[in-house]
Amino acid sequence: MTLPRTPFLLAAAASLLGMLTTASAASPCQDAAAEPATEADETPAPQVVVGETDSIWSYLVQKYDTDSDGSISRAEYSRDDATFGRLDRNGDGAVTAEEVEREGGRGGPPSSMMATMVVMRAFGGDAGGRFPTGLTREQLETGAAAMDTDADLTITRVEFDAHMGRRGGGRMPEMDRFGMLLEGVDTGKDGSVSREELLRWFDAADSDKDGQLSMQRRGGRGEGREGPGRGGPDGSSRGARGRQPAGAPEPEAGVGRSAPDFTLQPMNEGEPVTLSSFAGKTPVALIFGSYT
């Protein structure tokens, strides 16, 4: 199945950069609070759009459900029509928990996608420490048996945390990974995950019934639940240097080509930065990503 991207890949870069930033020309972060950019034809005022509540629905309720009736009307929703339209899946003028949490998006409910991320990380193939790119049913069975240290056929939070501790905690210790697993997999709602529930979940996710789930990104849009197996966006064999398959259009930012120039605003105060200003002076590493 196709996995959602992880939000925390930016964090992986830091392990690399810990070594190299001493050699870099990177300047320390300015602490000044930036003024919001003034945009001439901007109608809405900027809002706070990031939060850390226990669920997407609770975030929305806290922000918008001013009459506390358990649904969010268009009048209560203070952002734009287009976004409200996407949230209001059945188009009845009200956004409800069911639409947000159960239907989710093309990739399925958020809880299901998050459970998948957790399972991949907990049991997925360890290709020399690289990010797991696949998970076979056998790996899941073996891994679950290993995690179930008292062999009672269920995995408790304690057993899960112990196993994940051995694998490495990652950079987001506040993530309730076991909680995510429970949401997605614990059909019995008994606070633990039976090995049977895990396998049933796997079989349901394995839509092409090939006994494995693989991480596959197609066309950069992250849609679909199963991909054609390993490889580049179009299923081609993966080259570490981004080699394109024969017949594919040459990418604008292909290896050997002149890097597409840009001028972007820095996150902190300062002059806009133009990529081409570094040519002839220093190489530039670019790490593209977002929080979610």
Next chain:
Amino acid sequence: MQFFVVYIREAHALDSPSPLGGKGMPIVEDPLLLSERLEVAKVCMSKLALEPIPALVDGMDDAVNAAYEAWPDRLYLVGKDGRIAFRGDPGPAGFQPGELEAAIRAELGLADEVEETTPPGRDMY
């Protein structure tokens, strides 16, 4: 050697086709304004302890994202000659900091690391 994080459009905003968030994962509504994207970038860089790396923010037209086919996340190295020296595969599977490191070493003429220290690929979510 210069590093930049280029902060692009959210991959899993709660109002996107593939929303994520909750249980300790951040929840983000897709920014509509550059100022909103700036603020999310700041939270992100702070929470992930990446502030030593200067960050740039893509415009709301997502032009740089498009030029580099960067979504959802991706690593590049632009050589001193201004040409693309390394282009990683799209993330998450393709986002492998070890590859960028090797490319940087090659670009700078440094010897390869003999042993791997912390496997960076593990150190995500």
